[in-house]
Structures are given as structure tokens and as C-alpha cells.
Amino acid sequence: MCGIVGYIGPENATQILIDGLRKLEYRGYDSAGVAILTGSEIQVARREGKLDRLADALKAEPLYGKLGIGHTRWATHGAPSDINAHPHSDCSGHFAVVHNGIIENYLPLRERLQANGHTFVSETDTEVVAHLIEEHYHGDLYAAVRAALCEVVGSYAIVAVCSDNPDTMVAARQHSPLILGHGDGEHFVASDVPAVLAHTRRVTYLKNGEIAAITRAGARVFNIQDGAEVATEETIVAWDAAAAEKGGYKHFMLKEINEQPTALAETLRGRFSDDRAGVRLPGFKLDAEGITRLNKVLIIACGTAYHAGFVGKYAIEKLARIPVEIDVASELRYRDPLIDDRTLAVVISQSGETADTLAGLREAKERGAHVLAVTNVVGSSVDREADSVLYTYAGPEIAVASTKAYTTQQMVMFLLALYLGEMRGTLPATERARYIAALQRLPEQMKTVVDIGPRVREFSRRFHGVHSMLYLGRGSNFPTALEGALKLKEISYIHAEGYAAGEMKHGPIALITPDCPTVALALPGGVYEKMLSNIKEVKARWGHVIAVGAEDDDELRKYADDVIPVPRTEELFSPVLAVVPLQLLAYYCADYLGLDVDQPRNLAKSVTVE
Ligand code: F6R
Numbered sequence: 001m002c003g004i005v006g007y008i009g010p011e012n013a014t015q016i017l018i019d020g021l022r023k024l025e026y027r028g029y030d031s032a033g034v035a036i037l038t039g040s041e042i043q044v045a046r047r048e049g050k051l052d053r054l055a056d057a058l059k060a061e062p063l064y065g066k067l068g069i070g071h072t073r074w075a076t077h078g079a080p081s082d083i084n085a086h087p088h089s090d091c092s093g094h095f096a097v098v099h100n101g102i103i104e105n106y107l108p109l110r111e112r113l114q115a116n117g118h119t120f121v122s123e124t125d126t127e128v129v130a131h132l133i134e135e136h137y138h139g140d141l142y143a144a145v146r147a148a149l150c151e152v153v154g155s156y157a158i159v160a161v162c163s164d165n166p167d168t169m170v171a172a173r174q175h176s177p178l179i180l181g182h183g184d185g186e187h188f189v190a191s192d193v194p195a196v197l198a199h200t201r202r203v204t205y206l207k208n209g210e211i212a213a214i215t216r217a218g219a220r221v222f223n224i225q226d227g228a229e230v231a232t233e234e235t236i237v238a239w240d241a242a243a244a245e246k247g248g249y250k251h252f253m254l255k256e257i258n259e260q261p262t263a264l265a266e267t268l269r270g271r272f273s274d275d276r277a278g279v280r281l282p283g284f285k286l287d288a289e290g291i292t293r294l295n296k297v298l299i300i301a302c303g304t305a306y307h308a309g310f311v312g313k314y315a316i317e318k319l320a321r322i323p324v325e326i327d328v329a330s331e332l333r334y335r336d337p338l339i340d341d342r343t344l345a346v347v348i349s350q351s352g353e354t355a356d357t358l359a360g361l362r363e364a365k366e367r368g369a370h371v372l373a374v375t376n377v378v379g380s381s382v383d384r385e386a387d388s389v390l391y392t393y394a395g396p397e398i399a400v401a402s403t404k405a406y407t408t409q410q411m412v413m414f415l416l417a418l419y420l421g422e423m424r425g426t427l428p429a430t431e432r433a434r435y436i437a438a439l440q441r442l443p444e445q446m447k448t449v450v451d452i453g454p455r456v457r458e459f460s461r462r463f464h465g466v467h468s469m470l471y472l473g474r475g476s477n478f479p480t481a482l483e484g485a486l487k488l489k490e491i492s493y494i495h496a497e498g499y500a501a502g503e504m505k506h507g508p509i510a511l512i513t514p515d516c517p518t519v520a521l522a523l524p525g526g527v528y529e530k531m532l533s534n535i536k537e538v539k540a541r542w543g544h545v546i547a548v549g550a551e552d553d554d555e556l557r558k559y560a561d562d563v564i565p566v567p568r569t570e571e572l573f574s575p576v577l578a579v580v581p582l583q584l585l586a587y588y589c590a591d592y593l594g595l596d597v598d599q600p601r602n603l604a605k606s607v608t609v610e
Contacts, residue, residue: 002086002100002604003027003072004178005195006159008169008216009186013037013068018055020188020195021072023244025051026398026598026605027100027191028074031085034058035096035161036065042096042163046085050599067166069159069189071098074604077106078123088127090134091119094163097133099126100191101155101176102609109151125154133160142213142222145170149211149224155355155608157206159189172211172224176608177353177380180204180212180219182234187214192377192606193237194244194396201237205379235379244396251597253399253491257583258450263404264576265443266393267411276440277433279419285388286344286370291423294344298337298369299326300360301348302607304402304486305409309348310479311575312413318572319427319435320420329356330610333363341368346416349373350397350405351606352380359610361385374412376405390416399598400605401491403583406483407446407576414439414573438570442577445567449580453588456564456581459546460588463517469494470511471582472501472538473521474531480521480575484582491600492589501534512543519585521578522549522556525571535559546585548578 003024007013017034032054033046043063047053051072071086078084087096103109106125109132114120118131132148133141141162149158155175162168171178171189181188181196181203188196189212193203204219206212210230212221221232249255273280286294297316299309306328313324327337333356339345345364349357352375361382365371373386376394383389392408418435421427427435463469469488473481478500485498499508501520512518518538522531535545536559547560550568557563564581566574590597 002074003191003195004069004098004100004157004159004189006069006169006171006189007186008067008214009183010066011186013065014058014063016199017068017070018051018058019198020190021051021070023194024191025072026400028072028604029599030073030075030080031082032070032072033085033087034063034068034070035087036063036068037161037163037166038063038065040163042089042093042161044087044089044096046082046087048081048085067161067169069096069098069161069169076102076609077125084122084124086126088122088124088130090130092134095130095133095137095160097126097130097158097160099129100157100608101174103128103152103156104154105152129158137162139164141165141168142170142211145172146211146222146224146227157191167215169214170211171206171214173206174208174224175381178206179379180206180214182219185216187216187219189214193239194398197237197239197241197244201240202234203237204232204234207384239396244398250591251399251587253401253403253587253597256397256399256404257580257587259395260404260407260450260580261443261446263394263408264411264446266395267408268440268443269393271415272436276436277429278422279415279436281390281415281419283388283390284372284416284419288423290370291420293342294322295342297322297324297344297346298339298364299324299346299348300329300332300357300364302329302354302357304406304483305348305350305357307479307483307486308406308409308413309346310482311410311476312346312417314476315414315417315572316420319417320424321426322420322424327360329354329360332360337363339364339367339369343369345369345371347371347373347382347386348409349382350376350392350402350409352377352382353606353608355608355610358382358385374409376408400600400603401487401586407579410576411439411442435570438573442569442573445569445577446580449566449577452564452581453584456584457588459562460585460592464492464589464592466515466517467495468511468516469496470508470516470518471496471498472504472518472534474501474527475525476572476575477521477523477578480578480582483579484519484586487583487586488589490603491586491597492593492595494589501531504534504537509537509541512538512541514542514544517544517546519582520545520547520560522547522560523566523571523574523578524550524553524568525574532556532559548581
């Protein structure tokens with residue numbers, strides 16, 4: 001969590017840092033701050049609350065300087081407050097540090113530093129780093145930061161500056177993301193690419209255990225532990241700055257919902273054989289023999305990515321006839337799972353930085369599994385540590401509530417299911433062709449689904465005042481029910497439960513009243529009739545049912561109070577389309593309630609702490 005930026009170059013750093021932090025607010029937004037080298041001293045401005053409060057303060061009292069660092073925070077140690085906001089300084093005020101991560105041994109370090117006479121002003125773990133740098137400093141900022149980090153245990157992305165070194169910024173990472181951006185005579189450091197896109201697309205992804213000494217002339221990268229210089233590779237990122245802007249939409253979330261037709265098309269691009277009869281996944285490195293030997297697929301993910309994995313489970317089991325287990329990453333790591341070299345571990349993460357998912361990846365790898373990452377972020381930790389990787393190509397997702405990342409993750413899982421089915425000989429060519437044709441139609445069909453926004457908005461107008469909602473689905477749309485409920489909860493703060501519809505009679509049916517609407521996923525397929533029965537059960541208890549169903553399903557209209565139509569597709573693929581009305585419903589409810597849709601309370605987009 002937390003977003004960090006750094007700038008060194010010919011321009012005034014303050015505005016560049018504020019603009020960069022705006023692109024990183026999805027990582028945390030409970031307080032923000034900058035430290036600017038103004039002449040021969042470092043001046044710090046920090047404010048609790050959204051970045052705008054800091055920006056307003058800097059308008060009232062501007063800071064000018066050509067070297068600076070900034071931070072937007074998601075609190076771990078110490079409540080959100082001006083004092084706990086970053087950057088943090090040492091006793092002398094010569095050094096300023098921004099940090100993303102957790103310093104696990106900060107308490108013994110703090111005690112030792114206090115015993116040596118250091119005075120601490122915040123409750124954060126980060127402040128120890130500033131004081132450690134002060135202890136180790138003998139005129140060389142790079143050497144002092146490196147020595148300090150050799151004492152630190154935990155996860156960090158860090159940038160430090162010093163008033164005696166107007167031409168140097170030092171950045172380092174261990175288990176938290178950090179990139180360097182390279183311009184002409186200017187350099188940037190950031191937690192994520194969108195923060196530098198307005199200035200450059202030339203980036204270097206720092207690896208774990210690396211530290212960079214950055215001057216206006218360039219950056220040199222070293223190993224933190226032994227100090228050896230390491231070779232780096234510059235990447236030209238494909239995303240452009242416009243991709244990370246709102247493009248006329250009121251919120252990023254609405255923009256990202258509407259980007260889904262294009263995003264799905266991008267996910268499919270180049271992933272079929274020339275004759276379109278088979279799926280091609282060059283990023284998946286397990287050979288035919290390895291795939292035949294598999295006796296289990298284990299999917300590891302958190303939150304929305306977990307729901308995408310859950311949809312994938314249905315597809316893989318059906319098309320590739322192999323058992324699929326799915327685990328919430330935070331549970332997997334503590335349950336001594338049965339994993340060996342015949343397991344394919346599929347790790348799904350939009351950001352590629354989720355701490356629990358990364359821990360699950362490492363656990364699976366250690367136990368001999370082939371680890372396949374499904375991620376949206378090239379160069380992320382998950383990308384680098386997995387044996388194989390399939391990118392979702394959704395483009396930058398800025399809103400905290402995941403939408404296009406979710407549907408593109410599902411698309412990758414369908415491609416994987418078809419590929420495994422082909423390689424394992426469980427999917428006859430004619431069936432495969434039918435599924436591939438259906439998959440290729442989805443981006444076009446998605447266009448008609450996102451166009452129903454105004455209709456769904458009307459439902460949100462009617463229902464945004466309720467206290468609770470129930471989401472019911474069966475089969476591959478059981479995860480859609482879970483995802484619909486999660487979306488509503490996280491951005492509108494309306495309580496919602498997602499349930500397997502067959503479970504309703506085992507408890508949740510007690511919730512049904514006229515004031516607790518039910519969203520029922522009643523798509524064509526093997527469980528359709530069962531869903532109709534469940535809808536009738538809700539109606540018999542005076543519940544209000546909003547059903548998501550096929551556009552030409554007149555039967556459904558007889559039972560549900562309202563029907564949101566989506567185009568017909570293969571039952572296995574229907575969750576991609578069916579979730580969109582639920583994304584829109586949550587979006588418009590939150591908007592009617594006047595809530596901060598893109599930055600809901602207590603959340604952050606990238607959960608880089610356990
Ligand atoms: C909800 C949401 C989260 C993420 C989860 C995993 O809208 O976005 O539940 O899906 O935090 O994040 P990633 O995919 O980055 O690992």
C-alpha cells in the first residue's frame with residue numbers, strides 16, 4: 001500500500017510530485033506529503049486526508065525546488081494524521097524518507113536509536129529509517145541508505161533525499177514495487193507506471209534487493225546486501241498517459257466499466273492459431289508432457305481476482321477434466337496445502353503486488369508446482385517470480401473497485417481452460433471450435449451490455465436507499481453473485497450477501513423482506529430452471545427480484561419484478577457479461593449516495609501488506 005514518487009531534474013518538483021501522487025492515490029489516500037529541497041534545506045509539507053488538502057496547502061504556501069519526494073498513505077503503523085504522514089525526517093532535518101511497506105523490526109531499532117539519543121515524533125515504522133540513515137551518514141547518501149537498509153527486516157520501497165546532496169536521490173526496494181522513469185536530464189521514481197507517464201515511457205523496474213543512486217545524469221543500480229553494481233534493462237511501456245486519465249467520465253470506475261469491450265478484445269488478441277482452431281499461449285511454459293502429468297490445478301488469489309479464479313474453476317474442470325482447487329491466498333499460506341510437482345498453481349492478481357497472493361505463489365513454487373501468473377501489470381512481482389505468465393492486457397485500472405481487470409482475468413482463464421483441454425485431449429475439435437467462436441464474440445456482445453448503463457441507473461435510483469441486498473447465482477454464476485455483492489459493499493457501503501442460490505433455504509431466506517431486494521443471475525444453461533425456482537421462492541416471501549437473464553427470455557419476465565437483459569453466450573462464459581449490470585448497479589448506487597466511488601473508505605487498490 002501507499003504510493004511514492006521522486007523527482008530530480010530541471011523543473012519545479014512540487015507540481016510534478018502532486019501530479020504523480022494523483023495517479024497513485026488508488027494505493028492509499030488517508031494522508032499525503034512532499035519533501036522538497038529548497039536551496040540548502042529540506043522543507044516538508046504533510047496533510048491528513050485526501051491529496052487535495054495537501055495540494056491546497058502548497059498553493060497557499062508554495063515550495064520551490066528541483067529535487068523532491070512525495071507520498072500518499074494507507075496507514076499501517078499509526079493512525080492517519082499530519083504527524084504520521086510521510087515524508088519522515090531524522091533529528092537534524094537533513095534527511096527525508098518516503099516508504100511503502102512494513103519495517104518488521106522497527107521496534108528494536110527504534111529502542112536502540114532512542115537509547116542513542118534520537119527523538120521520534122511519529123508512531124510510524126518508517127521514521128526509524130530516517131534516523132538510521134542519519135546514524136550511518138558520513139557524506140555519502142547512497143552509502144548511508146544502503147547501510148541503513150542492511151539493518152532493516154521487512155518489505156519496503158523507499159526513496160531518500162538529503163539536504164547536503166542536491167544532486168542525488170536514493171531509491172531501493174524489497175517486496176514493494178518501485179520503478180525508475182527516465183527523461184531527458186530528469187529522472188523519476190514511482191510505485192507505479194501511471195505516475196510518470198505524463199513525462200516518460202522509458203522505465204526500469206527495480207528488482208527485490210536493489211538500490212539505485214539517481215542523479216540528473218542517470219541512475220546506477222546496486223545490490224543492497226553486497227553493494228555490487230547490477231546491469232539494468234530499460235523498458236518502453238505501451239500504456240500512454242491518456243489511458244490513465246478519466247477521458248470525460250465522472251469516475252474512473254465508470255470509464256473502466258465502459259472500456260471492457262476493448263479490454264476483452266485486447267486480451268484475446270494474438271491468442272488463437274492462424275486457422276482460429278486452437279488457443280496459443282506462448283507465455284505458458286509448461287510443455288505438453290508437463291500438462292499431461294498434471295493431477296491438479298490450484299488457483300490462488302484475493303478478492304475480485306479470487307472470484308475470477310472461481311469462474312475459471314468451472315471452465316477448467318469442464319473443458320480440461322482436471323480437478324481444480326481454489327484458495328483465498330490469505331488462507332492457503334497457513335493451511336499446509338497439498339502441492340507437488342504435478343500441481344499447476346494459477347496465481348491471479350491485477351496489480352501483481354498483493355502480499356498474500358505473492359506469499360501463496362512462493363509457497364506453491366517452493367513445493368514444486370509450476371506457477372502460472374495471470375496479471376495486468378508487466379514487471380510486477382508476480383510477473384517476475386512466476387514460472388509462466390499470461391497478461392490480461394486490460395490497461396491501467398485506477399478505480400479501487402476492480403471491473404475490467406475482473407472480466408479480462410476471466411477471459412484469460414477461459415483461454416487457459418481451452419488450451420489445457422486441447423493439450424490433454426479432453427475437448428473434441430468441434431466443441432473447441434464452438435467455444436472459441438463464442439469467446440471471440442464476447443467483446444462485441446460486451447458493447448451491448450455496457451450500453452444498458454442508463455437502465456441500470458434507474459434501478460440504482462430506486463434501490464440505493466436499502467440497507468441490504470441479496471445476490472443469488474448457481475454454477476459458474478455463483479461467483480458472479482459473490483462479485484456483485486462485493487462490488488456493492490465496497491463502494492456503496494450497502495450490506496450485501498452473495499450466495500449459491502441452492503443454499504438460500506439453509507439460512508439467507510430469513511433475510512428476505514420487501515426492503516431487501518434480491519439480484520438473481522438466471523442465465524440460460526443447466527441450472528436455469530433451478531434459478532427460476534429460487535426466484536419463485538423469493539417472490540413467495542414478498543421479496544423484490546431483479547434478474548439478470550437472456551435478452552430474449554420471456555419466461556423469466558413472468559417471475560422476476562425486473563429483468564436486466566444480456567446477450568446469450570456459452571453458459572461457462574456468461575459470467576463475463578452477467579457481472580456488468582452488477583458493476584453498474586453498485587456504481588450508480590454509490591454515485592446516488594454521493595460517495596467517493598473511485599476511492600472508497602478504508603480500502604486501497606494494491607494490498608501490499610498481509
Ligand atoms: C475489489 C478489488 C479487490 C482486489 C484484491 C486483489 O474490487 O479490487 O478485491 O481484487 O485486492 O487485488 P489484485 O488483483 O491486485 O491482487
